[in-house]
Amino acid sequence: MTHPVDVHVGKRIRHRRWLVGMTQQQLAERVGIKFQQIQKYETGANRVSASRLWDIADALDVAVSFFFEGLDSESAGKESTNDIPADLMGDKEALDLIRSYYAIPENQRRRLFELARVLSDVA
Structure with missing residues (x-):
């Protein structure tokens, strides 16, 4: 079974990759892995190691902390202020x-x- 944190981090990877207009293949090449591994990270099927998350953050031009933003409110199932959905990036x-x-x-x-x-x- 997938861990909620791994799923959250995977979603954040996918959304940032999509936002900057990068394909899974392009991200995989920048990080030095196969695109199938990026797919597994994005679904939360595989856990991202700290060093790999560092490389992904560098390739996507964000801080590592970006991937954990919104985790507290999402894991608690709460809506954030102003009726904004907890998973706005989703x-x-x-x-x-x-x-x-x-x-x-x-x-x-x-x-x-x-x-x-x-x-x-x-x-």
């Missing part, structure tokens, strides 16, 4: 929105952010 629509947001030029992105804040205050 929501493909949210990830699409984030990717699209960062594709917008910075000056327009700031204006869009302010608009979103105003709209959320009204709702």
